[in-house]
Amino acid sequence: MSETVxxxxxxxxxxxxxxxxxxxxxxxxxSSDTANVNKAADIxxxxxxxxxxxxxxxxxxxxVKKASSGMEGLEMVRSALAEDNPYAVIFLDMRMPxxxxxxxxxxxxxxxxxxxxIFVTAFSDRSIEDIISIAxxxxxxxxxxxxxxxxxxxxxxxxxxxxxxxxxxxxxxxISSINLDEQQLTLLLKNILDQLAxxxxxxIAIMGKLHDDDTYEKMFAIxxxxxxxxxxxLIQRIKSIPIPQGAVMxxxxxxxxxxxxYTVFAALKKNEKLITEKLYLLKLFIQSSAKAIQNVHLQxxxxxxxxxxxxxxxxxxxxHDLRSPINxxxxxxxxxxxxxxxxxxxxxxxxxxxxxSEIFDDFLDFLRDATVYKERINVAELVSTTMKLMDVKPALxxxxxxxxxxxxxxxxxxxxxxxxxxxxxxNNATDALAYYHTENPSISISASAEENTIVIIIKDNGxxxxxxxxxxxxxxxxxxxxxVGTGLGLAIVxxxxxxxxxxxxxxxxxxxxxxxxxPKT
Numbered sequence: 270m271s272e273t274v275x276x277x278x279x280x281x282x283x284x285x286x287x288x289x290x291x292x293x294x295x296x297x298x299x300s301s302d303t304a305n306v307n308k309a310a311d312i313x314x315x316x317x318x319x320x321x322x323x324x325x326x327x328x329x330x331x332x333v334k335k336a337s338s339g340m341e342g343l344e345m346v347r348s349a350l351a352e353d354n355p356y357a358v359i360f361l362d363m364r365m366p367x368x369x370x371x372x373x374x375x376x377x378x379x380x381x382x383x384x385x386x387i388f389v390t391a392f393s394d395r396s397i398e399d400i401i402s403i404a405x406x407x408x409x410x411x412x413x414x415x416x417x418x419x420x421x422x423x424x425x426x427x428x429x430x431x432x433x434x435x436x437x438x439x440x441x442x443x444i445s446s447i448n449l450d451e452q453q454l455t456l457l458l459k460n461i462l463d464q465l466a467x468x469x470x471x472x473i474a475i476m477g478k479l480h481d482d483d484t485y486e487k488m489f490a491i492x493x494x495x496x497x498x499x500x501x502x503l504i505q506r507i508k509s510i511p512i513p514q515g516a517v518m519x520x521x522x523x524x525x526x527x528x529x530x531y532t533v534f535a536a537l538k539k540n541e542k543l544i545t546e547k548l549y550l551l552k553l554f555i556q557s558s559a560k561a562i563q564n565v566h567l568q569x570x571x572x573x574x575x576x577x578x579x580x581x582x583x584x585x586x587x588x589h590d591l592r593s594p595i596n597x598x599x600x601x602x603x604x605x606x607x608x609x610x611x612x613x614x615x616x617x618x619x620x621x622x623x624x625x626s627e628i629f630d631d632f633l634d635f636l637r638d639a640t641v642y643k644e645r646i647n648v649a650e651l652v653s654t655t656m657k658l659m660d661v662k663p664a665l666x667x668x669x670x671x672x673x674x675x676x677x678x679x680x681x682x683x684x685x686x687x688x689x690x691x692x693x694x695x696n697n698a699t700d701a702l703a704y705y706h707t708e709n710p711s712i713s714i715s716a717s718a719e720e721n722t723i724v725i726i727i728k729d730n731g732x733x734x735x736x737x738x739x740x741x742x743x744x745x746x747x748x749x750x751x752x753v754g755t756g757l758g759l760a761i762v763x764x765x766x767x768x769x770x771x772x773x774x775x776x777x778x779x780x781x782x783x784x785x786x787x788p789k790t
Contacts, residue, residue, distance in 0.1 A: 274329065274428070274432050275355070275357040275428070275431060275432055275435065276329045276330055276331045276332055276357060276428050277332050277334070277349065277354065277355065277356045277357050277358075278295060278331050278332065278333045278334070278356065278357070278358045278359075278360065278424060278428075279333075279334050279335070279336065279342060279345060279346065279349075279356040279358070279359045279360070280292060280333060280334070280335045280336070280359075280360045281335075281336045281337075281338070281339060281341075281342035281359065281360065281361045281362060281365075281370075281373060282335075282337070282360070282361075282362040282365070282389075283337055283338060283362060283365045283366060284362070285337070287362070287389075288335040288336075288337070289335075291333070291360055291389075291420055292333040292335060294417045294420045294421060295331035295333050295420065295421065295424055296331055296332075296333050328421060328425065329424075329425055329428055331424060331428075334356075338365060338366070338367060338368065339365055339367065339368030339369070339370070339372060339373030339376070340367065340368060342359070342361075342373060342377070343373065343376050343377055343380075346359070346377050346380060346381055346384070347380055350380060350381060355381060355383070355384065356381070356384050357384065357385060357427065357428050357431040357432065358384065358385045358386075358387065358424055358427040358428055358431065359377065359384050359385070359386045359387070360387050360389055360420075360424075361373060361374060361386055361387065361388050361389070362388075362389060362390055363388050363389075363390035364390060364391075370388055370390065371400065371403050374386055374388075374400075374403060374408070375403050383431070383434070383435070384431070385408070385409070385427035385428075385430060385431050386408045386409070387408070387409040387410070387411065387423050387424075387427060388400065388408065388409065388410045388411070389411050389412075389413060389415065390412060390413060391412065391413040391414075409423055409427065411423060433468075434468075434550070437461075437464060437465065437468065437550065438550065438553060440461060441461060441465075441550065441553050441554045441557050442553065442557055444457060444458065444461065444557050444558065444561045446561075446564075447561070448564075448568065449561075449565065450565065450569075451562075451565050451566075451569070454561055454562065454565050455488065455489060458476065458488075458489065458558050458561070459476075459489040459491070461554065462474055462476060462489070462491055462533070462554065463491050465550060465551065465554055466491050466492075466535060468550070469524070469535055469537070469550075469551070470537075470538065471492075471535050471536055471537055471538070472491065472492040473491065473492040473493070473494055473497045473498065473535065473536035474490065474491040474492065474494070474533065474534065474535040474536070475487060475489075475490040475491070475494040475498065475500070475533070475534050475535075476488050476489055476490070476531070476532070476533045476555075476558065477500075477531075477532055478530050478531055478532070479504065479527070479530050479531075479532050480530065485500050485501070485504060485532075494534075494536075497536045498523060498534055498536055500534065503520065503523060503525065503534065506520060507520075507525060507527075517551050517552040517555075519537075522536055522537045522538070523535065523536055523537070524537060524551060526551045526552055526554070526555040527555065528552075528555045528556050528558075528559040529559055531555060531558060531559040531562065532555070533551060533554065533555050533558075535551065591629070592626075592629065595622055595625050595626055595629070596626070598618060598619070598622035599619055599622060599623075602615050602618055602619050602622075640768075641682070641683045641686060641765070641768040641769060642683050643681040643682055643683055643769075644681065644682070644683075644684065645679055645680075645681060646679065646680055646681070646682050646684055646687070647676070647678070647679055648674055648678040648679065648680060648716050648723060648725070649672075649674040649675065649676050649678065649716075651682075651684060651687060651688065651691075652672055652674055652691065652714055652716070652725075653672070654688065655687075655688045655691045655692055655695075656670060656672070656695075656714075658688065658692060659692055659695050659696065659699075667709075667710065668699060668702070668710050668711070668712065669709070669710065669711040669712070670695075670711070670712050670713075670714075671711070671712075671713045671714070672713070672714040672715070673713070673714070673715040673716075674714070674715065674716040675716070675717075675718070678716055678717075678718050678723055679789075680723050680787050680788070680789065681788070682769050682787065683765075683768075683769070686765040686768075686769075687765070687769075689761070689762075689765070690761075690762040690765045690766060690785070691714075691725075691727070693758040693759065693761065693762050694727050694759075694762065694783050695712060695727065696758075697758060697759070698712050698727070698729040698731065698781060699712070701729065701731045701732065701781070702729060702730075702731045705731055705732045707730060707731050707732070709730070710729070710730065710731070711729065711730050712727065712728070712729045712730075713726075713727075713728050713729075714726070714727050715728075718789070719789075721788065721789050722771075722786050722787060722788060722789055723786070723787045723788075723789055724784060724785070724786050724787075725784075725785040725786075725787070726782065726783070726784050726785075727782070727783045727785075728778075728780055728781070728782045728783075729780045729781050730779065730780045731780050731781060732780075733777035733778075733779075733780055733781050734775055734776075734777055734781050739775070739777075742759055742775050743759050743760055743762070743763040743773070743775075744760060745757055745760040759775075766785055766787070769787055769788070770787070770788050771785060771786050771787040771788065772785075772786045773785050773786070
């Protein structure tokens with residue numbers, strides 16, 4: 270936020286008397302002979318030029334500079350910008366020699382689009398539409414003669430508007446560099462969007478993420494968005510329009526801003542046209558928000574890697590000692606069986622040892638970002654073999670596990686890692702079906718060949734993925750309603766699939782649905 274208020278005023282007028290008079294109004298000289306000054310002003314100007322007044326306590330401390338022509342005014346604007354001390358308000362005469370007021374404003378706008386320009390003229394020979402089209406919409410217009418109170422009010426409002434916008438601009442800009450967690454950042458962005466919505470004069474706004482499959486993930490909203498904005502209809506319309514990256518545009522009564530996959534929609538009043546300054550702030554907000562969100566994700570990933578590295582270092586010191594006794598367990602149970610001892614407890618010991626060994630392997634693979642060794646694989650055979658390796662779940666003896674995969678689909682991949690990926694998803698599905706006592710539990714695996722990819726879909730008829738973990742489903746240590754497991758399974762799956770040059774997404778559709786996309790052979 271700004272620590273000081275910009276009260277710099279520039280008066281551009283070819284009449285010295287007008288320049289001096291506006292300066293005196295905004296920077297009044299306290300005089301003991303005010304009555305004589307008032308009388309002289311009455312005689313000389315017939316009451317049309319305001320008298321000198323003392324500064325009111327509520328009046329901003331204006332700092333006024335003057336220029337006698339458009340060319341001189343432009344140079345003063347450029348110098349002020351170069352010194353990082355711009356003018357907040359520019360009073361501009363409409364009729365001047367060489368450059369008139371509109372040409373001067375147009376040239377100023379080439380360097381300064383933020384200053385509030387107030388035209389003060391004795392002639393109303395240009396329409397407000399003409400003025401706005403040339404000088405921008407952050408302009409005012411007042412006809413001579415004027416009263417001193419009017420000049421003070423216009424300057425005070427213009428300075429207030431200018432500084433409010435600059436403070437909001439700086440607040441929006443700073444969010445991209447502050448260090449917050451995702452929850453804190455979301456709250457801050459929502460508050461800023463609320464302020465921005467007030468400035469744009471709307472009570473309906475939404476920020477979200479537009480995914481490649483055209484689904485829209487709402488992050489937060491202001492007002493009853495769903496009642497006013499049909500997001501999916503807007504997305505379809507936007508798809509048909511070429512939109513440059515970082516553009517802000519208006520479609521009917523909805524303003525749309527997009528940076529990368531992040532978007533803001535704001536509903537305006539009917540027939541309202543958003544001014545350039547407001548469009549600029551919407552664009553700045555979405556740009557800074559996208560950068561801030563990405564920074565948060567990068568920070569979280571860094572912390573996650575640091576945590577994994579620390580855990581990995583600790584695990585490395587005990588891994589050697591632990592692996593030996595775990596690997597000895599199957600040897601000991603085999604000796605027991607050779608001695609004639611058969612028991613379900615021995616079977617459970619073997620299963621627990623195998624599970625512990627797999628957890629070690631998964632953890633080490635994830636930490637090491639294990640290398641993928643590719644070979645030509647038949648997808649139907651891969652899935653058939655994988656299904657045979659799937660954990661036996663006694664509680665799901667009635668599980669209906671089906672597959673629908675053409676026999677002529679091939680990919681280049683690491684068979685072991687793809688098997689473990691599919692097994693991880695299948696085991697999660699069977700655990701969920703058992704936990705929620707799903708009637709007639711079923712899991713289906715299907716595959717199809719697209720132009721350049723192979724798509725594998727694994728679907729169950731369970732309760733679906735809990736909304737609370739959907740967003741972070743593929744991150745390490747994310748788990749819910751599982752009595753065993755580290756929460757690494759799906760993080761490892763994603764790592765393996767990405768290492769193959771593919772992608773994986775999860776969604777709910779009458780159960781959990783995982784879609785794996787892999788490059789064709």
